[in-house]
Amino acid sequence: MNHTICYISKAKEGLTDLEIQEIFTTTQTRNNAENIKGILLYGFGNFFQVLEGEKKIIEDLYLHKISEDKRHSDILTIINYHIKHPIFEAYSSEFNIVKTNNQLDTIKAYLNQNSLHHLSKNIQRMLNPFLL
Numbered sequence: 203m204n205h206t207i208c209y210i211s212k213a214k215e216g217l218t219d220l221e222i223q224e225i226f227t228t229t230q231t232r233n234n235a236e237n238i239k240g241i242l243l244y245g246f247g248n249f250f251q252v253l254e255g256e257k258k259i260i261e262d263l264y265l266h267k268i269s270e271d272k273r274h275s276d277i278l279t280i281i282n283y284h285i286k287h288p289i290f291e292a293y294s295s296e297f298n299i300v301k302t303n304n305q306l307d308t309i310k311a312y313l314n315q316n317s318l319h320h321l322s323k324n325i326q327r328m329l330n331p332f333l334l
C-alpha cells in the first residue's frame with residue numbers, strides 16, 4: 203500500500219447504464235482480487251477514481267488497461283505518487299463503488315491529505331461536482 207493514483211476522465215458519449223455497471227463490476231472484482239483499494243465514481247458524464255496499492259500493480263493497471271480503455275477519454279491524472287498513509291485501506295476492506303455521503307467524506311480526506319490546495323483551479327473546479 204505505498205502508492206496512489208487519482209484521475210478524472212470523460213465517459214464515452216452514449217455509454218449506457220448497463221455498460222457503466224459492467225465497468226463497476228469488473229473493477230470491483232479485479233481490484234479486490236489484487237488487493238487494490240480506492241474508489242470509482244461515475245457522475246455528470248465523468249469518472250473519478252482513486253487507486254491505492256503496490257506501485258507496480260496500480261501503475262501497470264493505470265497505464266496499460268485503464269488509460270487504454272475506449273469507454274472513457276480525456277484522462278487527467280490528478281495525483282500519482284508515493285504515500286505513507288493510505289486513506290482507503292483504513293476505511294474499507296473492499297474497493298468501493300457506491301456513492302454515499304460517507305464515501306464522499308473519505309474522498310475529501312484523501313484530497314486534503316494529498317494537498318488539494320496545490321492543484322490547479324481547473325482541477326478543483328472539475329472535482330467540485332463530486333464533492334458537493
Ligand SMILES: Cc1cc2nc3c(=O)[nH]c(=O)nc-3n(C[C@H](O)[C@H](O)[C@H](O)COP(=O)(O)O)c2cc1C
Pocket residue numbers: 211225228229232233242249251263267268269271273274
Ligand atoms: C473508468 C474506468 C475505470 C476502470 N478501473 C478499473 C480498475 O480499477 N481495475 C480494473 O481491473 N479494471 C478497471 N477498468 C477496466 C479496465 O480498463 C479493463 O477493461 C479490465 O481491467 C479488463 O481488462 P482485460 O480484459 O484486458 O484483462 C476500468 C475501466 C474504466 C472505463
